[in-house]
Structure formats: C-alpha cells, structure tokens
Amino acid sequence: MAGHRNVTIKDVAARAGVSITAVSHALNEKGTLSEETRARIREIATAMGYQADALARGLRRSQIGVIGIVLRPLDALANYSPPGVDYFLRFAGAAAVSALDHGLSLMQVADLVKGPVTPLAFSLDGYVVTDPVRDDPVVDLLESRSIPYVTLGRDPGKPEASNWVASDDAAATRTALDHLAEGGARSIAFVGGTDDNSWNADAESAYLQWCSEHGATPRHFRSPEGLGEAGGRDLVPQLLANGVPDAIYSLTGRHAAGIQEAMRERGYVAPEHYLLACGTDAAQTRTAEPPITAIDLRPEVLARETVELLARITRGQAPEGRRLVASELIVRRSSQRAE
Amino acid sequence: MAGHRNVTIKDVAARAGVSITAVSHALNEKGTLSEETRARIREIATAMGYQADALARGLRRSQIGVIGIVLRPLDALANYSPPGVDYFLRFAGAAAVSALDHGLSLMQVADLVKGPVTPLAFSLDGYVVTDPVRDDPVVDLLESRSIPYVTLGRDPGKPEASNWVASDDAAATRTALDHLAEGGARSIAFVGGTDDNSWNADAESAYLQWCSEHGATPRHFRSPEGLGEAGGRDLVPQLLANGVPDAIYSLTGRHAAGIQEAMRERGYVAPEHYLLACGTDAAQTRTAEPPITAIDLRPEVLARETVELLARITRGQAPEGRRLVASELIVRRSSQRAE
DNA sequence: GTCATTGCATAAAACGATTTGTGAAGCTAG
DNA sequence: CTAGCTTCACAAATCGTTTTATGCAATGAC
Incomplete structure (x- = not known):
C-alpha cells in the first residue's frame, strides 16, 4: 500500500x-x-x-500556515499540565480553534530557548507568547530572528511595543477589591507572584492605588509562582502576623488554594472568618470548599483577539495592537458574607 | 529589526x-x-x-520532525475540551513530551477529513490516531496517502494490523467487575458507548464473558458518547426498570456522572444503595460526590509506547506493535460498601 | 614514465512549488 | 505590409537543502 x-x-x-x-x-x-x-x-x-506540497510552497513563500504558541509561565514548571493552571489550557485550546478560522494551525512549542528545539520552530509564520517577563529570552530570540509575534500581556520591558493583547488587570483588580469592600472588608491583603510580568505588575499597582484611594494600609505579599499551593500555605503565618485580615486577594489559583487550606487548619474558614477572592479562575477555585470567588480572564476572548492580531501581522497588514479585554468577576461562596 | x-x-x-x-x-x-x-x-x-532550514531539508528528506495527533472521539464533539475527557488531554500532553524524547514534536490536527485542513497535514512524518472506529475515514485517508500511523486502541476493522498500542481493556473490565462483586454486588449493569471502537467492544465482550462465568444475567446498555451526562441521565429509568441494580459499571466518565446525578435525584446514593464504578478516570470522577471509583488507563504510559512505536516506524525500523498496557483500578468511595 | 589507487572536494541534479521575464500569435491601425 | 498592442502561455530562476556522480591531485607500483 x-x-x-x-x-x-x-x-x-x-x-x-x-x-x-x-x-x-x-x-x-x-x-x-x-x-x-x-x-x-x-x-x-x-x-x-x-x-x-506545504513544504515546497513554504520554501518559496516562507509561510507555512502554522503559528507557534509558547506558554511562558509553564516553561518554568516541571510538569506541563499541573492542576490549577487551566487558564493556559483553555487559552491554548481556544487559540487553536481561532487559528483555524484564519486558515492557520497552532503548534505548541516547549521552551524555545533551552535544549533541542523543534526543527520547524524557526520556520513558523509567527508566535504567540503568553505572559512574557522583562527581557524575556524567548522574545529576544524571536526578535533576533525577526519572527513576528504577539504577546498575551504586555512585555514589561517594552512600553512602546504595540503587539500585545491583555486582560484589563487594573480594572479587574479594582472590581475584586470593591467587591470585597462591599462585603465589609476594611483590611485587604494582597498576594501576588514574583514573575516580572505585566499581570503581576498591573494588579499590584492597582492594589496600591486602590488602598491609597480608600485610605487603607496596603498589606502586600509575594510568592514565587512555581511554589504553587505550598507557596500559599507558607505565606499564611505572615498574613496572620497582624491579626486576621478581613479579606485576602490572591492573584494565582494555586496560591489561593494553599492559603485556604492553611487558613482552615488554623480554624479560619471563608467566608465566616475572612473573605477570599482569586485573580484567575481554575478547576481549583471552582471545586474548593467553599468555592472561591474568582476573576474569569476570559481566555477564549483573549485567544481570539491574540490570534487575530498575529494573523494580521503575518499577512503584512497594519497591526492595531494594544487590545485590552475586560474580565469578569465570578462571585462564589468564599466572599459572600453569611446573612 | x-x-x-x-x-x-x-x-x-x-x-x-x-x-x-x-x-x-x-x-x-x-x-x-x-x-x-x-x-x-x-x-x-x-x-x-x-x-x-527545516522546510528545505524536509523537502529533500521528506521528514520534518513533526508528528500529528488526531483525537478521534473529540472530532465528533462540538467543543474540543469539554469536561470529563481529560484522558485525552493527559494523553496528548504526555505524547508531546514523549515526542521530544525522540527529537520529534507533536502537532494536534483537528479533523483531518472534513473542512479545510492544515496545509502541513500531509507533510507530517506520521500520525497518532486515538480510538479509531471501524472503517475510520481518517485511517483510510492516511493509508491512501501512505502516511505512517499508529492507533491508540485497535482498529476494529483491521484485525491483522499490528501498528497499535492499547490499554488492556478486557483485563481492566474484569478487575472492575471483580471489585464490585467483592463489594457484594450480584447484578451488575454495564453502560458502554455506541462508537464502534475497540474500547467499547473489548469492555463489552469482557463483561458478557464475565457474566457467563459468574452465572449472572447481563444487563447491558449503550448510550452515544456525544450525549455525555445527559445520555447517562436518560439511561437511569431503564437501569431501574427491573429494580435497583447492585452495581453499575459505566465506561465513560460523562455517562457515569449523569447516572450518579439522576440516581441521587431518585433517592439512590452510592455506595449505600448501589455501587458505581467508571471505566476511565477524569476530573468528574475525582470531584463527584461521592468520588467515583475509576480505572486509570495510564495515558502517560500509553502515550510513551505509542510515540515510541511511531518513531520507530518513521525511522524505518521493524515495528514491534500490538502493545498492551495494563490499567489500574482506583478505588474510591462510590464502590466501598459502608462498614 | 605510465597506470591504478587513494584521498579529498566539488558540480550538478534533485525535492515541489512560485514568480519573473520573454515571446509567439492574432489583431488593429496606418 | 508593418509597427504596435493585446492575449495567452511557457522557460527558467529561485527558495535552501541533500545526494549522486564526477574530477583532480598526490601517492605508489611496475
């Protein structure tokens, strides 16, 4: 045959x-x-x-109809699909579907900068890079090869760049804090990650701004993303150092889950003893006990916008970048003060 | 730049x-x-x-270092990542990692037979096709283009084929049934899917065999995979037609979840009123209330074997196919008779 | 001094498409 | 009858590799 x-x-x-x-x-x-x-x-x-033949055609045209996606924060993790990161999986899945709408297909590329990389990596039409950090080596590599790319989240080191799509993290943070304040919280602690990306930066500065506007004393913590739930747990003693905060706003889902557990072990349960909210929605926030109020970053919308922008760029059209996508607050039990 | x-x-x-x-x-x-x-x-x-340049090299060598993966059962579904199918996601993720070990990378290809397909689709080195059905058009297409492929699960229409890796579904089924019988179940109902693939076929015939060996009257149902939880719910009246069965063994996770819900609504709760087990593990079986006993098909092992076989074939080596991978029963509350 | 033999390097033909430039007809206008 | 236009098709160059076949020195044998 x-x-x-x-x-x-x-x-x-x-x-x-x-x-x-x-x-x-x-x-x-x-x-x-x-x-x-x-x-x-x-x-x-x-x-x-x-x-x-796609190869022969690609050789001439230098376009093969495939774009790459690099899930930056996952490069750092050992396992590529740990629980609590389903934002990325949803994003990647939606991006693949969106790509099809533009006659493109999507190929996930694991860590472009270390180790042997897909031979095809440098022949792809373009890249989507999620949550780049300042001076991200992946971004530098793409630049040096002059491969077009779009980032999800601003590149903190490139304020002038316009090839990005991002969730409106400042607005989302304010929405979450307002919600917690409505629930009666006066002192709200903030837990962010340590990666130098725009998600952390924007949420953090929105928090500080909000505090100053509301005359609240910021209580502001950081834990490396890679530590996951353990990182959240370890933060709890510090969180409790000056008494139990009225509310805790944790950016990442894995931190939130760890915090919730460690708090419960000490006898503090949401929403009775404190309010809890999370900056991203995940399986963990949905199935936690009690379920955790979270911000849906709407990865499907983000993916659609991101791929659309990249597709235009690869087609040589004038890019209209800097697109902000509104998030949505999903209120769950962890932040609803009992009647 | x-x-x-x-x-x-x-x-x-x-x-x-x-x-x-x-x-x-x-x-x-x-x-x-x-x-x-x-x-x-x-x-x-x-x-x-x-x-x-990968394209130029590929043009000569007709090998580009990329293999495709077709998640056959997901082609049929509207959404490509509905809850309850994380077996496929785990498999795809693990396959990507295994591919890297062979210097290959993996590209997910959506439905090879309908609609416009990735230009690169027919230039890939080979394909992994999960759970093909009899006379699967995707398989036929690959054959006609003489593109090498390996199936996960036997192709029911090709008994002589040796290019497959599969979970040992007959053994797994017996293990699950034995476990339910140990819990005291005499009448065990079986719920399978309608796709004509080897997973359904092998589990079904193992069930019938087991029944005849144990002198039990088979009570055997089918519901289309695509119906998901609703399909499971709708089956419950039939399941209860001759009284409450001692136990129910549902192959798919989504059916199992639907069955559990509809049973509870009628006042039947596992494990008090009946025992419940599922033929595949998923987020739903883990987080259900009570958690559902399930078979871990070990997608990571399956992926490793599958990719390894395909890699050998593409390298022109003699293929040693027909690999069976043992599954593992994960006992949870749904099948543990209270003391 | 000639003829093999060896060691080293290259020219040229693929692979399968796209694109640029050229030219052969056929027609019209003067 | 010829110059000038169209209209339509094709030859050949190109993309960046790999692979096959060829060739040129230098060496050794007789």
Missing part, C-alpha cells in the same frame, strides 16, 4: 497538456491565463486530488 | 571558503571530507549560528 507517491504539480501539468507555470497560475489566480484554461486546469487538479 | 535574513548553508560555505556540499557533508557526517575540514566547517557554522 506504500509507494503511492503523491500527485505533484508536474503530474497535473502533464495530464492537462500545459506547463507547470500554467497550473500554478490557474490555482493561485495569478498570471494571464484565459479563463477557460484556468477552469480546465482547476477541474483536472481536483479530479486528480492534487494538493500543493 | 527586520530583514535580518537567516544564515544559510551558502553563507557558511562562502565564509569557510568551501562548497555547500562540503558544509552539508561536514554537518551530517556524510561524504569523504577530511576530519580537519569537517571540524573547521562545524566551528564556523556554529559561530555563525547556522541552523538548517
């Missing part, structure tokens, strides 16, 4: 009694062929089941 | 003062160059940051 060599442009040309140029022009609406000839060639081509 | 054309083999040749043939030979350990020349060329090449 093997040896069935695929039909090439040469085969079609032979059958149609024309040159390969004619075939190429007919199929790509180029050149100066007569409409009759075009039609005849098209007909024969489909009859023979001809499909242009 | 653009226009920074990548360094080609020609550039390296020019700098080294040799022919491009020499460069190619030096870098690929071919030809009859002297060891000194080889070394010198290698040095210059790395100094210049040369990396062979």
Whole structure:
C-alpha cells in the first residue's frame, strides 16, 4: 500500500497538456491565463486530488500556515499540565480553534530557548507568547530572528511595543477589591507572584492605588509562582502576623488554594472568618470548599483577539495592537458574607 | 529589526571558503571530507549560528520532525475540551513530551477529513490516531496517502494490523467487575458507548464473558458518547426498570456522572444503595460526590509506547506493535460498601 | 614514465512549488 | 505590409537543502 507517491504539480501539468507555470497560475489566480484554461486546469487538479506540497510552497513563500504558541509561565514548571493552571489550557485550546478560522494551525512549542528545539520552530509564520517577563529570552530570540509575534500581556520591558493583547488587570483588580469592600472588608491583603510580568505588575499597582484611594494600609505579599499551593500555605503565618485580615486577594489559583487550606487548619474558614477572592479562575477555585470567588480572564476572548492580531501581522497588514479585554468577576461562596 | 535574513548553508560555505556540499557533508557526517575540514566547517557554522532550514531539508528528506495527533472521539464533539475527557488531554500532553524524547514534536490536527485542513497535514512524518472506529475515514485517508500511523486502541476493522498500542481493556473490565462483586454486588449493569471502537467492544465482550462465568444475567446498555451526562441521565429509568441494580459499571466518565446525578435525584446514593464504578478516570470522577471509583488507563504510559512505536516506524525500523498496557483500578468511595 | 589507487572536494541534479521575464500569435491601425 | 498592442502561455530562476556522480591531485607500483 506504500509507494503511492503523491500527485505533484508536474503530474497535473502533464495530464492537462500545459506547463507547470500554467497550473500554478490557474490555482493561485495569478498570471494571464484565459479563463477557460484556468477552469480546465482547476477541474483536472481536483479530479486528480492534487494538493500543493506545504513544504515546497513554504520554501518559496516562507509561510507555512502554522503559528507557534509558547506558554511562558509553564516553561518554568516541571510538569506541563499541573492542576490549577487551566487558564493556559483553555487559552491554548481556544487559540487553536481561532487559528483555524484564519486558515492557520497552532503548534505548541516547549521552551524555545533551552535544549533541542523543534526543527520547524524557526520556520513558523509567527508566535504567540503568553505572559512574557522583562527581557524575556524567548522574545529576544524571536526578535533576533525577526519572527513576528504577539504577546498575551504586555512585555514589561517594552512600553512602546504595540503587539500585545491583555486582560484589563487594573480594572479587574479594582472590581475584586470593591467587591470585597462591599462585603465589609476594611483590611485587604494582597498576594501576588514574583514573575516580572505585566499581570503581576498591573494588579499590584492597582492594589496600591486602590488602598491609597480608600485610605487603607496596603498589606502586600509575594510568592514565587512555581511554589504553587505550598507557596500559599507558607505565606499564611505572615498574613496572620497582624491579626486576621478581613479579606485576602490572591492573584494565582494555586496560591489561593494553599492559603485556604492553611487558613482552615488554623480554624479560619471563608467566608465566616475572612473573605477570599482569586485573580484567575481554575478547576481549583471552582471545586474548593467553599468555592472561591474568582476573576474569569476570559481566555477564549483573549485567544481570539491574540490570534487575530498575529494573523494580521503575518499577512503584512497594519497591526492595531494594544487590545485590552475586560474580565469578569465570578462571585462564589468564599466572599459572600453569611446573612 | 527586520530583514535580518537567516544564515544559510551558502553563507557558511562562502565564509569557510568551501562548497555547500562540503558544509552539508561536514554537518551530517556524510561524504569523504577530511576530519580537519569537517571540524573547521562545524566551528564556523556554529559561530555563525547556522541552523538548517527545516522546510528545505524536509523537502529533500521528506521528514520534518513533526508528528500529528488526531483525537478521534473529540472530532465528533462540538467543543474540543469539554469536561470529563481529560484522558485525552493527559494523553496528548504526555505524547508531546514523549515526542521530544525522540527529537520529534507533536502537532494536534483537528479533523483531518472534513473542512479545510492544515496545509502541513500531509507533510507530517506520521500520525497518532486515538480510538479509531471501524472503517475510520481518517485511517483510510492516511493509508491512501501512505502516511505512517499508529492507533491508540485497535482498529476494529483491521484485525491483522499490528501498528497499535492499547490499554488492556478486557483485563481492566474484569478487575472492575471483580471489585464490585467483592463489594457484594450480584447484578451488575454495564453502560458502554455506541462508537464502534475497540474500547467499547473489548469492555463489552469482557463483561458478557464475565457474566457467563459468574452465572449472572447481563444487563447491558449503550448510550452515544456525544450525549455525555445527559445520555447517562436518560439511561437511569431503564437501569431501574427491573429494580435497583447492585452495581453499575459505566465506561465513560460523562455517562457515569449523569447516572450518579439522576440516581441521587431518585433517592439512590452510592455506595449505600448501589455501587458505581467508571471505566476511565477524569476530573468528574475525582470531584463527584461521592468520588467515583475509576480505572486509570495510564495515558502517560500509553502515550510513551505509542510515540515510541511511531518513531520507530518513521525511522524505518521493524515495528514491534500490538502493545498492551495494563490499567489500574482506583478505588474510591462510590464502590466501598459502608462498614 | 605510465597506470591504478587513494584521498579529498566539488558540480550538478534533485525535492515541489512560485514568480519573473520573454515571446509567439492574432489583431488593429496606418 | 508593418509597427504596435493585446492575449495567452511557457522557460527558467529561485527558495535552501541533500545526494549522486564526477574530477583532480598526490601517492605508489611496475
């Protein structure tokens, strides 16, 4: 059943009694062929089941219809799909679907900068890079190879860049804090990550701003993203150092889950003893006991916008970047003061 | 920052003062160059940051270092990542990692047979096809293009084929049924899917066999995979038609979840009123209330074996296929008779 | 001094498309 | 009849590799 060599442009040309140029022009609406000839060639081509070889075409056009995606924060983690990061999985899945709408397909590329990388990596049409950090080596690499890319979240080191899509983290943070304040919280502690990306930066500065506007004393903590739940747990003694805070706002889902556990072990349960909210929604926030109020960053919308921007750029169109996507607060039990 | 054309083999040749043939030979350990020349060329090449263009190389070698994966059962579903199918996600994730071990990377290809498909689809080195059904059009397509592939689960229409890896579903089914019987169940109902794939077929026939060996009357139901939880719910009246069964063994996680819900609504709770077990593990079986006993198909092991087999085949080595992977029963509350 | 033999390097032909430039007809205008 | 236009098709160059076949020195044997 093997040896069935695929039909090439040469085969079609032979059958149609024309040159390969004619075939190429007919199929790509180029050149100066007569409409009759075009039609005849098209007909024969489909009859023979001809499909242009993507590699050969790509070699000429330097476009192969595939974009890469680099999930930056996951590069750092040992496991590529730990629980609590389903924001990225949802984003990647949605990006793949969106890509199809533009006739592109999506290839996930693991860590572009270390180790042997996919041979195809540098032949892709463009990249989506999620949550780059300042002076991100992946971004630098793409720049040096002049491969187009769009980042999800601003690149903190490139304020002038416009090739990004991001969730409106400042607004989301204010919404969450307002919600907690409405629940009666006066002192709200903030827990962020340590990666130098725009998500952490924007949420943090929005928190500080909010505190100053509301005359609250900021209580502000950080824990490395990589530590996950353990990082959240370890923070609890500090969180309790000056008494139990009225509310805790944790950016990452894994920290939030760890905090909730460690708090419970000490006898503090949300929403009775404190309010809890999280900056991103995940399986963990949904299934926690009690379920944790969280911000839905709307990865599907973000993915659509990101891929659309990248697709335009690869098509050489003028990019209208810097797109902000509004998030949505999902109120759950952890922040609803009992009646 | 653009226009920074990548360094080609020609550039390296020019700098080294040799022919491009020499460069190619030096870098690929071919030809009859002297060891000194080889070394010198290698040095210059790395100094210049040369990396062979994957497309051009692929055009010659017809191997680009990328394999495709088709998640067959998901093609049928509207959404590509509905809850309860995380077996596939785990499998795909693990396959990607395994691929890297073989210097390959993995590209997920959505539905190869309908609609416009990735241009690159037919230039990939090979495919992993999960759970093909009888006369699967995807498999036929790959055959007709003589693209190598390995299936996860036997192709029911190709008993002579050896290019497959599968979980040992007959053994797993017996293990689960034995476990339920140990819990005191005499009548055990079986719920399978309707897809004509080997998973359904093997589990079903193992069930019938087990029943005849144990003198039990088989009570055996089917519901289309696509219906998900609703399909499970709708089956409950039939399941209860002849009284409450001692135990229910549902192959898919989504059916199991639906069954559990609809049973509870009628006042039947596992494990008090009946025992429940599921043929695959998923977020739903873990977080259900009570958590559902399930079979861990060990997607990571399956992925490793599958990719390894495919990698050998693409390298032209003699394939040793037909690999069976043992599953593992995870006992949870739904099947543990209270003391 | 000639003829093999060996050692080393290269020229040229693929791979399968796209694109640029050229030219052969057929037609019209003078 | 010829110059000038169109109209339509094709030859050949190109993309960046790999691979096959060829060739040139230098060495050794007689």
